[in-house]
Amino acid sequence: MKTMPVLNTIKKRLSAFALGVVDLVVRFKRTTEKMFLPWDKWVKPEGSIAREKLFSRFPRYLKEPAGSVRCGEGWYPLVWDLCTAIEAMEHLGMPRIGHFKAEERLGGLFVRVESGSFIVKELARDAEHRAAAICEECGEPGSLQLGHGFAKTLCQLHAAQRKPHKVKTVPIPENLATQRPKLLFLDTEFTDFDYPQLISIALVAESGESYYAELENGWSREGCSAFVVEKVLPQLTGGEFFQESGYAARRLREWLAGFGVPIRVVTDAPGYDWVLMLDLLHHELPPNLYPTPLNFYSESLPELRPLLKQAHDDACRDLSPHHALQDAEALREAWEVMKEHLHPAILRQYLKL
Numbered sequence: 244m245k246t247m248p249v250l251n252t253i254k255k256r257l258s259a260f261a262l263g264v265v266d267l268v269v270r271f272k273r274t275t276e277k278m279f280l281p282w283d284k285w286v287k288p289e290g291s292i293a294r295e296k297l298f299s300r301f302p303r304y305l306k307e308p309a310g311s312v313r314c315g316e317g318w319y320p321l322v323w324d325l326c327t328a329i330e331a332m333e334h335l336g337m338p339r340i341g342h343f344k345a346e347e348r349l350g351g352l353f354v355r356v357e358s359g360s361f362i363v364k365e366l367a368r369d370a371e372h373r374a375a376a377i378c379e380e381c382g383e384p385g386s387l388q389l390g391h392g393f394a395k396t397l398c399q400l401h402a403a404q405r406k407p408h409k410v411k412t413v414p415i416p417e418n419l420a421t422q423r424p425k426l427l428f429l430d431t432e433f434t435d436f437d438y439p440q441l442i443s444i445a446l447v448a449e450s451g452e453s454y455y456a457e458l459e460n461g462w463s464r465e466g467c468s469a470f471v472v473e474k475v476l477p478q479l480t481g482g483e484f485f486q487e488s489g490y491a492a493r494r495l496r497e498w499l500a501g502f503g504v505p506i507r508v509v510t511d512a513p514g515y516d517w518v519l520m521l522d523l524l525h526h527e528l529p530p531n532l533y534p535t536p537l538n539f540y541s542e543s544l545p546e547l548r549p550l551l552k553q554a555h556d557d558a559c560r561d562l563s564p565h566h567a568l569q570d571a572e573a574l575r576e577a578w579e580v581m582k583e584h585l586h587p588a589i590l591r592q593y594l595k596l
């Protein structure tokens with residue numbers, strides 16, 4: 244009865260000893276690398292590591308089809324350390340490893356390395372354990388964050404960014420407040436309500452111009468609620484609209500600035516749409532954009548609400564819902580209908596001008 248715990252203890256000590264030896268070898272190797280090798284290619288960078296850098300340092304392990312890395316940048320240093328250790332072991336005569344795979348699943352890092360070596364398996368497991376306390380996005384200390392259909396190891400900052408937050412009220416700059424702004428109707432699709440991640444974003448101007456993008460990064464199918472998987476994802480347009488988020492953000496900033504006159508966003512879900520749009524733009528707004536959106540269902544004029552609701556429902560009937568561009572278009576149509584029923588003086592009051 245007593246042999247199992249004893250065996251486990253021995254195994255644990257052996258594993259700790261082996262990892263300690265590997266650590267020494269890796270440190271020794273790093274020191275010699277610093278002395279003999281062009282440092283910019285070989286030495287592990289401080290802080291964040293670019294994907295290209297990681298892959299060009301360990302092409303034999305990581306480049307497809309030999310291996311694959313599917314996780315956030317925050318965990319790249321762990322992958323780098325693991326590869327360094329494996330490389331050191333190979334230099335000491337260990338047979339070369341086979342397929343290497345590191346991927347994020349439900350907030351955890353899974354590492355699979357094809358190798359007969361006990362130490363390689365221990366190293367892989369060690370990397371997995373370390374990942375559980377490191378933000379997958381930035382590499383700072385983190386912990387598992389759970390939401391509906393969402394699991395990710397994140398630091399407090401990145402966890403807060405994933406949660407919906409209240410829209411901040413920012414005073415409107417004087418240069419903007421002097422004339423009636425041109426209105427832009429905003430709609431977004433996102434993964435779920437607990438940890439919304441932007442999937443697609445559309446803006447349609449009063450005058451008809453539109454902007455639309457679907458993001459190819461920053462969200463995953465696994466993070467989507469069942470509703471989104473069923474109703475939103477099948478409607479994505481794809482093609483030229485499928486864009487890397489940095490590119491989509493630059494395009495949006497240029498599009499907004501291009502109006503050249505004060506503009507203000509109208510949304511029926513400021514807590515989500517507006518917040519996600521600011522996120523995409525990294526809070527860098529063009530100077531002609533109002534720093535706060537106009538709530539389509541403004542609380543300041545509750546009597547307008549039924550009228551807006553009716554107009555919105557009518558507009559939605561002709562368009563397919565849950566496609567951001569169609570929904571933004573519906574919002575604009577509803578606005579037009581509402582305007583016809585509204586005295587200009589009331590409208591000005593609504594717009595607070």
Ligand SMILES: [Zn+2]
Pocket residue numbers: 378379380381382383385397398399400401
């Ligand atoms: Zn972080």
